[in-house]
Amino acid sequence: MKTSAMIRQTMLVRVQSVRIHGFLVAVVTCVALLVAASVAKADDAAGVPDVKKPPSLPAVGEWDGVTAQATLEGPYEDPKHYNVPFGIISYFNHPWRGYMDTWPASRYLDIVGANWNVDAKYAEVMVPILRECGFRGLRVEIGWCNVGWDDKMDPGHRKRFQDQLNIFKAHGIRPLILLNAHHGVPCPMRDINVELLADVAPGDRSFKLKDASQIRVGYTGPADSRYIAAFPLITKVDKDGTCHLSAPMHDAAKAGPWRLTELKYQPLQGMKLKDGTDTSVAAKETIEGWKKYIAEVGDLARYAGSVFGHRRGQPLGVLRCPVRDHDPGGTGTGGGGHGQAAHRSGPEDQDAGAGE
Numbered sequence: 001m002k003t004s005a006m007i008r009q010t011m012l013v014r015v016q017s018v019r020i021h022g023f024l025v026a027v028v029t030c031v032a033l034l035v036a037a038s039v040a041k042a043d044d045a046a047g048v049p050d051v052k053k054p055p056s057l058p059a060v061g062e063w064d065g066v067t068a069q070a071t072l073e074g075p076y077e078d079p080k081h082y083n084v085p086f087g088i089i090s091y092f093n094h095p096w097r098g099y100m101d102t103w104p105a106s107r108y109l110d111i112v113g114a115n116w117n118v119d120a121k122y123a124e125v126m127v128p129i130l131r132e133c134g135f136r137g138l139r140v141e142i143g144w145c146n147v148g149w150d151d152k153m154d155p156g157h158r159k160r161f162q163d164q165l166n167i168f169k170a171h172g173i174r175p176l177i178l179l180n181a182h183h184g185v186p187c188p189m190r191d192i193n194v195e196l197l198a199d200v201a202p203g204d205r206s207f208k209l210k211d212a213s214q215i216r217v218g219y220t221g222p223a224d225s226r227y228i229a230a231f232p233l234i235t236k237v238d239k240d241g242t243c244h245l246s247a248p249m250h251d252a253a254k255a256g257p258w259r260l261t262e263l264k265y266q267p268l269q270g271m272k273l274k275d276g277t278d279t280s281v282a283a284k285e286t287i288e289g290w291k292k293y294i295a296e297v298g299d300l301a302r303y304a305g306s307v308f309g310h311r312r313g314q315p316l317g318v319l320r321c322p323v324r325d326h327d328p329g330g331t332g333t334g335g336g337g338h339g340q341a342a343h344r345s346g347p348e349d350q351d352a353g354a355g356e
Contacts, residue, residue, distance in 0.1 A: 076100055113137035113176065120160050123167045131171040138168065141178040142297050144290075145185035149264060151292040158300065165304050177301055179294065181268070184227040187289065188264040192220060193257065197241070200253040207253070209241040218282060220262045225251050230261040265289040 081098035084090045116138040118126050130138070146157045168175055181187060195210040209215070215237050221230035232247035268290070271280040 109134070110136045113139060115139045116164075116175075117141075120164060123164055127167050127171045127173060131173055135173060137174050137176055139178055140164065140175045141180050142300065143180040143182055143185070144187045144293050145182065147188055147293050147296055149188045149190060151188065151289065151296070153296040153299075161300055162303060165300070175304060177297065177304070179297060181290075183231075184229060186229055186263065186267070187286075187293075189229055190262050190264075192260045192262050194260055196253055196255050196258040199255050200249055202249055202252055204245075204249045205247075206242055206244045207249075209243060212237045212241045212243060214262075215243060215260075216262060218266050219264075220260050221245070222249070222251070222253070223259065223261050230263050233267075 077097060077100040079098050081093045081095055084093045084095055112134050114130060114135055114137075140161070142161060147153055165175060192214050194212075194214065197208045197210055200207045214220075215234055217234055217237060219230070219233070221233040223229060224231040232245040232249065234243045235246050236244040238244075265286040266279075266282040268286055269279055269283050271283050272278055
């Protein structure tokens with residue numbers, strides 16, 4: 001009993017000590033706030049400036065009414081900003097800061113453009129409206145899909161593009177021609193009818209055909225429902241008709257008649273894979289096919305030049321192309337990869353289908 005009483009007495013003493021300590025802290029805090037308020041009031045009365053408060057600055061683009069001119073510390077443009085390798089994003093170097101051209105303000109009225117993805121039958125109506133709204137240029141895609149298995153552009157496609165160019169010319173709008181190997185139809189391709197011997201499920205890495213003699217390894221694959229041609233690609237065919245794939249199947253398929261897609265050219269790639277496999281033959285074949293496609297589009301570009309009265313020193317619709325330093329027939333190819341798609345290939349574990 002004596003022990004319990006002593007414990008209760010000790011706890012009461014500790015609680016009282018905590019209360020007293022909290023009271024003292026509250027008193028000291030209140031006194032400090034009162035002193036600070038008194039000092040601030042005295043400073044205001046004496047006209048003492050608040051050194052912690054920054055001076056009032058004018059809004060961006062407005063003059064402060066005092067400063068007539070100021071010296072810029074170092075040049076605005078710095079060539080060091082160019083040091084950003086292709087494909088790398090830098091948060092410190094910005095290539096547009098590597099140079100500075102002084103353009104008249106009127107030039108900015110001529111740079112407004114848009115992506116032309118309108119059905120050709122509406123061109124006669126839409127183009128005048130775009131011109132009235134201030135548009136001076138249109139991005140026109142002439143994808144590799146417009147070239148047939150013989151590497152020639154279909155006459156119907158050629159006439160459609162020429163008609164559009166004539167309409168652009170009539171309303172003073174210049175075209176920016178885009179080269180594209182979109183993963184939906186990345187290059188000339190054709191269908192192959194086969195017979196599937198067993199059902200295929202999503203995630204499968206192979207399937208079996210009754211007759212696989214038509215299969216071109218590295219060029220053929222099923223049509224993916226996500227609008228990807230020949231994906232995944234067939235990388236190996238066994239004697240019993242089993243086809244091995246570059247990636248897991250995305251879609252299911254039932255046994256019976258089936259349709260595969262054959263690409264005329266393999267996806268754009270390097271001369272050698274990471275595992276050392278030599279791919280130079282297929283890679284060069286694809287590049288040669290790409291050049292033929294460029295030549296076909298180049299004919300349209302020259303037609304555009306005749307339509308728009310191309311003069312020396314004026315740009316004629318940039319042809320964006322990943323094949324650098326190649327300019328067949330003076331078509332005016334330009335570097336860079338904006339808006340351009342190239343399909344890829346690689347080892348079996350790599351997504352070897354076409355990609356944008």
